[in-house]
Amino acid sequence: xxxxxxxxxxxxxxxxxxxxxxxxxxxxxxxxxxxxxxxxxxxxxxxxxxxxxxxxxxxxxxxxxxxxxxxxxxxxxxxxxxxxxxxxxxxxxxxxxxxxxxxxxxxxxxxxxxxxxxxxxxxxxxxxxxxxxxxxxxxxxxxxxxxxxxxxxxxxxxxxxxxxxxxxxxxxxxxxxxx
Amino acid sequence: xxxxxxxxxxxxxxxxxxxxxxxxxxxxxxxxxxxxxxxxxxxxxxxxxxxxxxx
Numbered sequence: 459x460x461x462x463x464x465x466x467x468x469x470x471x472x473x474x475x476x477x478x479x480x481x482x483x484x485x486x487x488x489x490x491x492x493x494x495x496x497x498x499x500x501x502x503x504x505x506x507x508x509x510x511x512x513x514x515x516x517x518x519x520x521x522x523x524x525x526x527x528x529x530x531x532x533x534x535x536x537x538x539x540x541x542x543x544x545x546x547x548x549x550x551x552x553x554x555x556x557x558x559x560x561x562x563x564x565x566x567x568x569x570x571x572x573x574x575x576x577x578x579x580x581x582x583x584x585x586x587x588x589x590x591x592x593x594x595x596x597x598x599x600x601x602x603x604x605x606x607x608x609x610x611x612x613x614x615x616x617x618x619x620x621x622x623x624x625x626x627x628x629x630x631x632x633x634x635x636x637x
Numbered sequence: 638x639x640x641x642x643x644x645x646x647x648x649x650x651x652x653x654x655x656x657x658x659x660x661x662x663x664x665x666x667x668x669x670x671x672x673x674x675x676x677x678x679x680x681x682x683x684x685x686x687x688x689x690x691x692x
Contacts, residue, residue: 477642484682484683484686488682490670490671491674491675491676491685492671492672492676493680494676494681497682498671502667505662505670506667509661514642524686527686528685529674531680532676535680561674564672567662568662568670569656570659571658571661571662572658574655574656575642575645575653575654576653576654576655577652577653578653578654580651580652581651581652584652600686611645611649619683620683
């Protein structure tokens with residue numbers, strides 16, 4: 459039964475795809491980096507589906523920044539664990555940045571194969587929707603960017619594994635189920 | 638491209654950049670895309686994105 463005060467949860471592989479879908483950064487990161495294997499494999503299948511169905515993939519350009527941060531955090535953590543603690547030194551950082559570049563190249567390759575609609579906050583109305591999303595739903599800034607942008611456009615389909623934050627947003631379809 | 642999508646592009650012109658696929662991704666391309674680094678041990682996608690789930 460649908461709870462009107464919560465997001466309507468959709469299964470990434472089983473439910474029928476809409477013609478447009480907003481994407482949170484964690485979808486892109488989960489697609490590229492390997493660790494949470496089940497989630498990663500589901501993302502791989504989902505990519506095939508959105509290509510096949512020619513789904514229009516929408517996102518806020520904050521995704522570019524967030525993806526870079528995620529890739530960077532991943533390698534910096536590895537550097538710390540291998541006791542190379544002076545990670546701000548160029549000679550220490552350089553080989554790790556090559557890994558980030560390689561991951562980022564995969565991300566760019568993915569984007570080149572999709573129908574894309576990239577939104578930037580160049581309109582005060584988008585900003586207002588982001589601010590409203592942040593206040594009303596107590597979201598982190600980046601999450602508010604994603605949700606606010608989507609609400610600005612009047613769309614309601616969002617793919618994100620962040621059920622904790624987006625699961626309580628009413629009137630949206632949250633594409634997060636994969637078990 | 639559907640009529641609805643075209644309408645959306647027109648409506649949000651200035652805030653939106655529309656891009657058509659530059660190439661048709663093959664299964665081989667998708668395999669390459671999904672073969673990125675392994676996460677650092679103990680990490681999840683959420684921790685990489687600095688999400689604070691304790692709030």
